[in-house]
Amino acid sequence: ASSPSGLEKSFKRLLTPAELLRSFPLPFTLKKFVNESRAEAAAILQGRDDRLIAVVGPCSIHDPEAARDYARRLQEVKVKLQDDLLIIMRTYLEKPRTSVGWKGLVNDPDLSGAEDLGRGLALGRRVLLDMNAAGLPTAVEFLDPIVAPYIEDAVSYGSIGARTVESPIHRGLAASLKMPMGFKNTRTGDIQSAVNAAVAASAPQKRLAPDSRGRVRIIQAEGNPDAHIVLRGAESGPNYGEAFVTEAKERLSKAGFRGAQIMVDCSHGNSGKKYENEVVACRSVAEQVAAGNTAIGGVLIESFLVAGNQKLDPGVTKVKDLQYGCSVTDSCMDFNSTKDLLGELAAAVVARRAQVSQSWKEARTSEPASA
Numbered sequence: 001a002s003s004p005s006g007l008e009k010s011f012k013r014l015l016t017p018a019e020l021l022r023s024f025p026l027p028f029t030l031k032k033f034v035n036e037s038r039a040e041a042a043a044i045l046q047g048r049d050d051r052l053i054a055v056v057g058p059c060s061i062h063d064p065e066a067a068r069d070y071a072r073r074l075q076e077v078k079v080k081l082q083d084d085l086l087i088i089m090r091t092y093l094e095k096p097r098t099s100v101g102w103k104g105l106v107n108d109p110d111l112s113g114a115e116d117l118g119r120g121l122a123l124g125r126r127v128l129l130d131m132n133a134a135g136l137p138t139a140v141e142f143l144d145p146i147v148a149p150y151i152e153d154a155v156s157y158g159s160i161g162a163r164t165v166e167s168p169i170h171r172g173l174a175a176s177l178k179m180p181m182g183f184k185n186t187r188t189g190d191i192q193s194a195v196n197a198a199v200a201a202s203a204p205q206k207r208l209a210p211d212s213r214g215r216v217r218i219i220q221a222e223g224n225p226d227a228h229i230v231l232r233g234a235e236s237g238p239n240y241g242e243a244f245v246t247e248a249k250e251r252l253s254k255a256g257f258r259g260a261q262i263m264v265d266c267s268h269g270n271s272g273k274k275y276e277n278e279v280v281a282c283r284s285v286a287e288q289v290a291a292g293n294t295a296i297g298g299v300l301i302e303s304f305l306v307a308g309n310q311k312l313d314p315g316v317t318k319v320k321d322l323q324y325g326c327s328v329t330d331s332c333m334d335f336n337s338t339k340d341l342l343g344e345l346a347a348a349v350v351a352r353r354a355q356v357s358q359s360w361k362e363a364r365t366s367e368p369a370s371a
């Protein structure tokens with residue numbers, strides 16, 4: 001095949017989404033599991049289910065074996081706390097960088113700078129299938145819209161990140177994805193951009209996208225019924241406090257969203273990228289929930305087997321020298337701290353449940369999720 005731009009040397013044919021899905025299919029039982037997990041997350045975000053969503057896992061997946069190891073442990077906690085939390089595993093395969101850096105498993109599966117995207121897509125999809133098979137629904141950030149059809153059937157919760165939240169392309173992509181989609185505030189802390197994105201993604205719209213055979217088509221996106229916002233803090237400081245949650249809720253109401261819950265990302269600007277601060281952010285959320293705050297629908301937590309992070313310089317770092325179970329992107333809390341924190345969040349849900357009146361419950365269940 002020849003390149004449309006004439007750059008034959010860099011032009012390599014990729015499997016179509018249909019071909020990759022045929023090689024690594026999502027079995028029927030897991031398809032059902034994904035659908036059920038999406039529905040559970042949607043019910044929480046609409047306030048019909050009083051649990052919290054906890055999206056928990058490494059900042060990025062770089063070692064599929066360590067991801068499987070982590071998933072086995074997280075699944076036990078998921079089952080134990082399922083009456084109060086819906087635990088979903090952060091299975092982030094694409095990393096948006098502030099300037100340069102490793103771009104994630106899909107872009108560079110060998111962590112070498114070779115950027116073998118064909119292998120990356122296949123490996124990324126297999127990791128998602130493995131997480132689902134281990135009993136964990138998955139969450140990803142959707143970054144490159146071309147990647148989405150290769151993986152989206154195996155994803156139960158999606159995010160549009162702080163760097164792309166204002167992009168009409170990403171808003172349009174979210175409008176056609178079938179799982180609840182969270183929109184982050186910008187890196188400068190602009191919450192309104194996330195609200196605007198949620199409004200835009202809720203609307204039915206036409207967009208250009210490749211179909212499963214790679215042919216570009218005009219797609220009719222239905223609009224995402226569970227678009228919501230995620231407070232992730234800013235360069236200037238955190239925004240997980242009660243005043244920010246109230247402000248976000250007011251902005252959502254003004255934009256016509258009444259029942260939509262807010263998610264709080266305990267990492268990034270809310271932790272200043274230090275895992276120790278993530279714990280502080282998460283405890284604040286737990287306290288707000290325990291005190292009866294009904295606007296909070298969940299948290300995102302960066303966590304791996306061991307605490308901290310390590311430097312990965314693709315092409316320079318020797319992969320065999322990397323520490324097992326330690327993040328190669330943002331710093332993560334370790335598994336034991338994660339387990340304790342999830343227990344605290346579950347206890348906060350129990351406390352909220354005990355004090356939130358029947359009339360509130362009735363009011364929430366009779367409200368539409370979005371106007």
Ligand SMILES: O=C[C@H](O)[C@H](O)COP(=O)(O)O
Binds near residue numbers: 095329
């Ligand atoms: O979640 C991960 C990082 O915060 C994001 O990819 C940006 O990282 P960077 O600022 O190190 O590029």
Ligand SMILES: C=C(OP(=O)(O)O)C(=O)O
Binds near residue numbers: 232
């Ligand atoms: C990059 C991420 O977050 P944010 O968009 O909030 O920086 C992430 O969650 O991996």
